Amino acid sequence: MFPQCGRAGQGCGLAFSRLVWYNGGMNRVNFHEEMLKTLQAVPKGERLLLHSCCGPCSSRCLELLKDAFSVTVFYYNPNITDAAEYAHRKSEQLRLLRETGWADVLECGYDPGEFYAAAAGLEGEPEGGERCRACFALRLGRTARAAAEGGYGWFCSTLSVSPHKNAALLNEIGAALERQCGVRWLQNDFKKQDGYLRSVRLAGRYGLYRQSYCGCEFSQRPAPGEGVKKED
Numbered sequence: 001m002f003p004q005c006g007r008a009g010q011g012c013g014l015a016f017s018r019l020v021w022y023n024g025g026m027n028r029v030n031f032h033e034e035m036l037k038t039l040q041a042v043p044k045g046e047r048l049l050l051h052s053c054c055g056p057c058s059s060r061c062l063e064l065l066k067d068a069f070s071v072t073v074f075y076y077n078p079n080i081t082d083a084a085e086y087a088h089r090k091s092e093q094l095r096l097l098r099e100t101g102w103a104d105v106l107e108c109g110y111d112p113g114e115f116y117a118a119a120a121g122l123e124g125e126p127e128g129g130e131r132c133r134a135c136f137a138l139r140l141g142r143t144a145r146a147a148a149e150g151g152y153g154w155f156c157s158t159l160s161v162s163p164h165k166n167a168a169l170l171n172e173i174g175a176a177l178e179r180q181c182g183v184r185w186l187q188n189d190f191k192k193q194d195g196y197l198r199s200v201r202l203a204g205r206y207g208l209y210r211q212s213y214c215g216c217e218f219s220q221r222p223a224p225g226e227g228v229k230k231e232d
């Protein structure tokens with residue numbers, strides 16, 4: 001499952017080997033430091049489209065990004081396969097933005113079928129495995145495409161706030177999409193410098209709902225001998 005910039009089924013034809021995805025050198029990059037340097041250097045007011053997974057994670061990211069960029073949140077999460085759960089998380093996302101004024105919103109549709117298609121054959125994968133790679137590629141790919149279509153200079157995602165999400169992999173996917181779509185990917189690892197803890201505190205300040213699982217129905221299934229784990 002490789003990231004593509006074109007519309008669904010109309011990728012631009014570039015494919016990337018798994019060697020690219022797991023470039024060992026990327027693990028040595030301090031993505032958070034690189035992001036802080038970019039925030040210092042970027043001209044004020046450049047437009048950034050931020051894929052957001054949920055209100056709590058976005059709170060930490062927006063706190064860092066809002067003074068450097070003109071940020072628009074893109075809540076594209078067909079991986080939340082339960083429609084009521086999706087609606088609840090989205091409404092909390094929108095409430096946070098209303099109360100803080102930290103970003104605008106670019107609306108998009110909700111079709112869990114897009115996730116099921118991307119995850120086909122990977123249903124039994126553990127969290128953090130191949131299904132999640134496909135899920136990241138789906139969500140970041142759609143964000144990159146929307147950013148290109150909307151004339152944004154940058155795109156980014158909140159996903160690295162979670163201690164469960166592999167920042168090196170997310171940055172590999174983002175960099176590949178940058179090359180395909182011509183929109184700059186903002187390198188990041190938002191969990192650094194107690195970023196996750198900060199997101200928990202901000203969620204408390206704004207009374208945000210914090211979900212107990214990642215999003216897809218498969219992430220709700222406990223591993224043998226375990227209960228449903230808490231999503232961080």
Ligand code: SF4
Pocket residue numbers: 079080127128131132133135136214215216218219
């Ligand atoms: S566990 Fe989370 S990241 Fe992985 S496929 Fe499911 S929703 Fe996507």
